[in-house]
Amino acid sequence: MSTTETTASGIGPVEGGSVYNVDNPAPLIEAPRKRTKKSPKSTRGNFEMAAWLFMRLSGVVLVVLVIGHLLIQLVLDGGVSKIGFAFVAGRWASPFWQVWDLLMLWLAMLHGANGLRTVINDYAEHAQTRLWLKGLLYTATVFTILLGTLVIFTFDPNIR
């Protein structure tokens, strides 16, 4: 139904004849969203607090790591044009840059995954949707972290 106009003397159209009656009852009002047997059990434990703290702490560390990374890769010493196989091989020869990249990989992936987890919790309405979206998210996160870690540790500069 569209917007209805009622003048100062008018009576609202709602008061008019009802389309519903005893034989044709109106649809039931949806049950209030209160805690029922189906609603999730309350949790004991500090996972949510740990996740919340992790977001703040990793965020602070990531600011340093990511801005440093971007400066080195894109701005300083010739900018993006210098990046090549030799450049990467040269950096990863040093344990310092290995640790830097490893830390950045883990923190950024976990930070992003946790952020997306909260977004899914906030926006997905059905338990099934949540389950699948989170499953996809965790799979992608674990895969990327493991693959990245493997590359950093097994990188061979003499590969042909």
Add this chain to the structure above:
Amino acid sequence: MATPVLEKDDAAGRPEPGFADSPYITVTLRVRRFNPEVAAEATWEDFQLEIDPKERVLDALHKIKWDLDGTLTFRRSCAHGICGSDAMRINGKNRLACKTLIKDINPEKPITVEPIKGLTVLKDLVVDMEPFFQAYRDVMPFLITKDTNEPTRERLQSAEDRERFDDTTKCILCAACTSSCPVFWNDGQYFGPAAIVNAHRFIFDSRDEAGEQRLEILNDRDGVWRCRTTFNCTDACPRGIEVTKAIAEVKRALITRRF
């Protein structure tokens, strides 16, 4: 009015609408109507009325209910901003109808009045408040002491200790904050700002001894950690409570308790 006039008898002395010195203006109220016995969907309905812009939205709703359409349904009890019955979404913002003046919300355009969001609408502007009060009950909003004997003297408290939770004692449970919270809108499982504010009121009360239990309750998955600090609750609160700050203080108490 330019010149001061004596207060005249109400009906006789009221200037006719349309006269130059009439304080009355024509306002359109666009009310979200829902009657489950008539239609499954809510619709907008416009009401035009002559009203003094210094009157409140609640007065306009009264005019509609009493003079134009008696089927309009809404809650109000004290009508003076204390009972917390008439929280509604006016021009897209949660407010108390009894504390919102017509002149403060641009009467040139139609004023939209909707029920508060996130709770089931029963009829027109009336929502089912049960999930809201369920969350309120869950945080145990009453004094708990380890000493089970009836006290023989008053529980004294210093002015500083009282000041600690003064802000959160102002809550009138109108649900304007909780129903403005986008996290609550989604699945209604989040405790919501109002419940956390009322937990805060006892957690930081020096006389209360169950702060630990309340913190444990709010450490839940649907507790304080679901707060996204959007500040909608602080904006919505008709009592001016710094709701987001109270939630942040509960978060901090949880963290400092653990580490």
